[in-house]
Amino acid sequence: xxxxxxxxxxxxxxxxxATIKGQAPDKGLYFPERIxxxxxxxxxxxxxxxxxxxxxxxxxxxxxxxxxxAVLKDIVEETVxxxxxxxxxxxxxxxxxxxxxxxxxxxxxxxxxxxxxLGYFVKDQPKKVTVLVATSGDTGGAVANGFYDVPNVxxxxxxxxxxxxxxxxxxxxxxxxxxxxxxxxGSFDDCQQxxxxxxxxxxxxxxxxxxxxxSINVARWLPQQFYYFFAxxxxxxxxxxxxxxxxxxxxxxxxxxxxxxxxxxxxxxxxAACNANDTVPHFFETNIYQPKKAVATxxxxxxxGNPSNFVRILQIFDLKINDLKKQLTACxxxxxxxxxxxxxxxxxxxxxxxxxxxxxxxALENYLQEHPSxxxxxxxxxxxxxxxxxxxxxxxxxxxxxxxxxxxxxLDKKALLIENNTEALRSFxxxx
Ligand SMILES: *Cc1c(COP(=O)(O)O)cnc(C)c1O
Numbered sequence: 104x105x106x107x108x109x110x111x112x113x114x115x116x117x118x119x120x121a122t123i124k125g126q127a128p129d130k131g132l133y134f135p136e137r138i139x140x141x142x143x144x145x146x147x148x149x150x151x152x153x154x155x156x157x158x159x160x161x162x163x164x165x166x167x168x169x170x171x172x173a174v175l176k177d178i179v180e181e182t183v184x185x186x187x188x189x190x191x192x193x194x195x196x197x198x199x200x201x202x203x204x205x206x207x208x209x210x211x212x213x214x215x216x217x218x219x220x221l222g223y224f225v226k227d228q229p230k231k232v233t234v235l236v237a238t239s240g241d242t243g244g245a246v247a248n249g250f251y252d253v254p255n256v257x258x259x260x261x262x263x264x265x266x267x268x269x270x271x272x273x274x275x276x277x278x279x280x281x282x283x284x285x286x287x288x289g290s291f292d293d294c295q296q297x298x299x300x301x302x303x304x305x306x307x308x309x310x311x312x313x314x315x316x317x318s319i320n321v322a323r324w325l326p327q328q329f330y331y332f333f334a335x336x337x338x339x340x341x342x343x344x345x346x347x348x349x350x351x352x353x354x355x356x357x358x359x360x361x362x363x364x365x366x367x368x369x370x371x372x373x374x375a376a377c378n379a380n381d382t383v384p385h386f387f388e389t390n391i392y393q394p395k396k397a398v399a400t401x402x403x404x405x406x407x408g409n410p411s412n413f414v415r416i417l418q419i420f421d422l423k424i425n426d427l428k429k430q431l432t433a434c435x436x437x438x439x440x441x442x443x444x445x446x447x448x449x450x451x452x453x454x455x456x457x458x459x460x461x462x463x464x465x466a467l468e469n470y471l472q473e474h475p476s477x478x479x480x481x482x483x484x485x486x487x488x489x490x491x492x493x494x495x496x497x498x499x500x501x502x503x504x505x506x507x508x509x510x511x512x513x514l515d516k517k518a519l520l521i522e523n524n525t526e527a528l529r530s531f532x533x534x535x
Contacts, residue, residue, distance in 0.1 A: 104167045106133035106321065109414045119169040119224050122217065122322040125315050132411065133321050134418050139164035141367040149336045154187075155180050157336070158329045161363070162216075165325050170223055178219040182212060187330050189337035192454045195471055195478045196464065197345070199334045202457075202486035206244035206274050207508070208404075209356060209484045212330065213323035214242075214249030220322045221314070222253040230312040233532070235301060237261045237294035241404050241485070244274030246316045247282045257535060258316075261285045261294035261528070264520065270489055270508060277514035284516075285531065289523025300525040301532065308532055318355055319411050327359030331368055334480055344369035346479035348467035350459040351375045351433075352405030354383070354412040356482065358419070361431065365419050371477060373431045376466035378402045381435035383413060390424065401438050401493045402458040404485070432470060436462045442497050444468075449498050457487040457494065 105115040110131030116124065121133040145152060145160055152160075158179040166175055185203045192198055204211030225232040232255055236246050243260045250258045260275055264286045267275070276284040287294050298315070305313045316323070331347070338345055347370050349357035357375050364370045377384055378400040386392045394409035420427040436444075445461040448454050456464055460483040467479045487494045491502045504512075521527040 104139075104165055105136045107136055108132070109134055109418055117169050118166050118220075118321065122220050122320060123224060123314060125317050125320045132319050132415055134415055135165060138362065138365045138419065143367070146335075146367055146369065149332070152336075154183050154329075154333055154336075157332045158183055158326070161328050161332060161366070162326060165321070166220075170220065174223060178216065178223070181219060182216040182326060183329060183333075185211075187333050189334050189480065190454075192448065192452050192464075192481075196467060197338075197478070197480045198454065198456075198460065198483045199330060199480050200483050201330060202483060202489075204245075205248045205507070206241070207270075207486035207489050207505075208241050208245060209327070209330075209482070210241055210245035210318075211248065213318070213327055213355075214245035214316065216249075216326035217316060217320055217322035218246070218249035218253050218256070221316075222250075222256055225312070226255055228255065228312055230310060232256045232312045232314060233535070234258045234314055234316050235261075235298050236316045237291065237298045238267075238275070239263070239291040239403075240267045240271040241489075242316075242318065243267075244271055247275055247278055247284075250316070251278050251282055252280055257281050257283065259283045259285060259532070259535075261287050261297060263291045263294055264288050266291065268489070268492065269512070270491075272516065273511045273514060276516040276518045277511060279517060283535070284518040285528070286518040286520045287523050288520065293523040297523070297525050297528045301528055311532060318353055324355050324359055324412070324415075325362075327356055328363040328366075331360045331363040331370065335368055335370070338480075340478070341369075343478065344371045346370075346372045346374065346467065346470060346474070346477050347482065348374040348376050348463040348470070348479060349482045350402065350405060350463040350484050351377055351383070352380070352407040352410065354410040354416060356484070357431075358412045358415045360482075361416055361419055364430070372470075374463075374466050374470055374479075375431060375433040376463040377433065377435045378405050378441070378462055379435060379437055380406055380408055382408060383410060384433040384435045387428065387433045401441060401490075402462050404459060405462070434466050434469065436465045440465050445494065445497050455487045455494070455498070455502070456481075456483065457485045457490050459484045460487075
């Protein structure tokens with residue numbers, strides 16, 4: 104399988120090159136040259152396949168011969184070695200809980216898969232491989248955890264001092280070994296700028312092979328298909344496939360789901376549930392794609408004004424917008440609606456959503472009211488405890504902290520405090 108750039112101005116590459124490069128040289132996103140069709144038995148007899156076997160079948164065509172089957176099997180097994188249950192909230196709505204991984208958010212799946220692929224690709228590299236990533240919170244934890252103890256790879260995470268939650272900071276700063284946390288006296292934008300400056304000047308680090316763990320990387324995007332298959336496996340009424348609502352920010356998650364459907368997975372309809380950042384819902388209404396500056400909301404991991412992966416969704420439909428609209432609905436849910444939904448679902452059904460999941464639930468509920476014969480799944484992208492500062496005042500109760508997180512909160516933070524300029528990062532890089 105080869106990948107082309109959505110900007111159509113870069114050479115085709117295989118999975119290995121696409122993973123190492125991240126973004127195509129023309130700044131487009133890599134996209135597979137064809138969408139593989141799955142064998143029918145995988146769908147018709149899905150309950151006779153293990154999760155690992157499903158994941159392996161789904162990803163193999165994309166990886167091609169860049170990773171030997173035995174190695175890929177191990178990678179896939181380590182990627183999905185935590186539960187991904189489909190839990191009933193009420194008669195018509197189910198929650199696919201993607202928060203049972205080490206950092207309690209769905210990004211664990213993509214980060215675990217990507218880290219292991221990259222680890223395999225660079226193991227014979229003569230230079231030390233250094234993954235640089237700037238985070239506003241969730242990505243850093245998932246990447247740190249995914250790359251922890253991967254041989255031959257050093258990870259450097261830049262995060263804005265005082266601007267990440269307590270849980271998020273512990274997830275970044277307590278691992279040690281090959282994970283280095285730099286606490287930057289500045290904002291997330293400063294962190295991102297420092298990383299960009301270093302990449303622009305990568306040649307000056309002779310001893311380092313620099314790469315990024317950005318979310319547009321194919322090795323983070325493609326494995327996100329796995330759990331849509333796991334959801335269908337757990338879906339009882341196979342004759343009536345589910346409507347699936349995905350809380351969406353950069354649109355990588357939902358794009359993976361739509362790709363899975365294009366490969367043969369039965370999904371009745373997709374809903375892109377956005378918060379006040381409504382670039383895509385606006386596009387659905389007007390056919391005009393107008394990126395906006397992101398506005399802050401209580402579902403902050405979706406505060407994206409120009410969703411990178413939307414071009415990949417267009418690509419799946421060969422840029423035919425009418426075909427796309429038959430399979431996907433997009434809507435925008437505001438903070439007030441999100442809070443009301445979160446509280447209502449907790450009070451009525453005893454199910455605690457996180458703010459992102461609440462956006463998805465609200466969007467799904469609206470859709471099902473107009474389509475009462477359907478049932479649906481909301482993709483629950485994070486554990487509510489990750490956002491306890493938002494959730495607790497809404498429900499008026501403390502959120503129970505899972506044991507793994509309680510243990511993590513007891514560990515000592517290890518981070519190097521640095522100034523918010525590129526020189527500070529440069530001198531750190533020259534020393535490692
Ligand atoms: C990253 C994130 C999202 C948005 O996912 P995209 O793939 O960017 O659309 C939603 N919820 C949570 C909790 C996240 O961390």
